[in-house]
Amino acid sequence: MKRTADVALRGLGVPESLRWYRGALWFSDLAHGTVHRWDGTGEPETVLKVPGRAGGLGWLPDGRLLVASMDGGLVYRLEPDGELAEHADLRQVVGGPVNDMLVDPQGRAYVGNFGFDYHAFSRENANAMLYSPPGPPAASIACLAPDGGLLGTTEPLLFPNGTLLSADGGTLVVAETLAMRLTALPRNPDGTLGEPRPWAPLIPPLLWRLLNHPGPAGRLTRRVSALLDRPAVAKRSASPIAPDGIAWDADGETVWVANALRGECVRVAPGGRVLDRVATSQNTLCCLMAGDDGRTLFAATVPTDDPVRAAELNGGRIELVRL
Incomplete structure (x- = not known):
């Protein structure tokens, strides 16, 4: 039986980038450009507002917060005196809003x-139309040194999103949202990333081929997919899964996936086998296994991920379930 998460916080725009740091839940609000800290009681504390909308979060080894500026194309660093300093300028290497970020124990980001401008496209088109040849533009992950210098970029990926580091530090697992798969990239000693390989496909292979087909079969598949792109239809479906935020399970081997297509978090094994599902009240953008003993699944949910509409609705939520 599918378990159901309980709503813990309401009235948010687009909560994202859930992190557990020093006994508290931290997250960004992509609609309002703010970073928040919640200790599990009362209302969350607003830590800062970020120019260009707050995105991915992480911490340097000395405790200074790093936060991505989605529209600014920058990574900022919060200094001990409260000053927001420029840590890295990514405007020459990104092709759209800066997104999620992982900071490793050495301070590499x-x-x-x-x-591309996903929200501008989705306001005018069904998501299925992204796959009309040549398909959506790809994007690379930028690898940053602890001082903010650019170490390098990866091969292009389809909407690189939530990111995890393996326990031994040798592999990065990334959610390719628009490819509907998790991908593994080996990590070199200098922190750069190698050639990607499949970790878990989250769409049936035949459907993926048809969705991207240049001929009549592809056009028909995209039209049918567009007709079925309705919340009432999506919530009754089990496939495909569009991974947004991802989190290691307590076992350290399987991954919880926030499914951006419907209200659920899904636990998957390497290779893509679905092991568990937890229902949420709205589409899920991010998840995190955390809490004092690491056994609580947190989920960030939204009625819409469009930041303009979300800022008007303030329907974003933080939900949780004890596992």
Whole structure:
């Protein structure tokens, strides 16, 4: 039986980038450009407002916060005196809004981006139309040194999003949202990333081929998919899964996936086998296994991920379930 998460916080825009740091939940609000800290009681504290909308979060080894500026194309660093300093300028290497970010224990940051203006496209088109040849633009992950210098970029990926580091530090697992798969990239000793390989496909292979087909079969598949792109239809479906934020399970081997297509978090094994599902009240953009003993699944949910509409609705929520 599918378990159901409980709503813990309401009235947010687009909560994202859930992190557990020093006994509290941290998150960004992509609609309002703010960063928040919540200790589990009362209302969350607003830590800062970021120019260009707050995105991915992480911390340097000395405790200074790093936060991505989605529209600014920058990564900022919060200094001890409260000053927001420029940590890295990514405007020459990104093709769309800067997105999620992972900061490793050494202070190296891995920053993804949309690759194009996704929300402008989705306001005018069904998501299925993204796959009309040549398909959506790809984007690279930027690898940053602890001082903010650019170490390098990865091969292009389809909307690199949530990112995890393996326990041994040798592999990065990234959610390719528009490819509907999790992808593994080996990590070199200098922090750069190698050639990607599949970790877990989250769409049936035949459907993926048809969705991208240049001929009549592809056009028909995209039209049918567009007709079925309705919340009432999506919530009754189990496939495909569009991974947004991802989190290691307590076992350290399987991954919880926030499914951007419907209200659920899904636990998957390497290779893509679905092991568990937790229902949420709205589409899920991010998840995190955390809490004092690491056994609580947090989920960030929204009625819409469009930041303009979300800022008007303030329907974003933080939900949780004890596992």
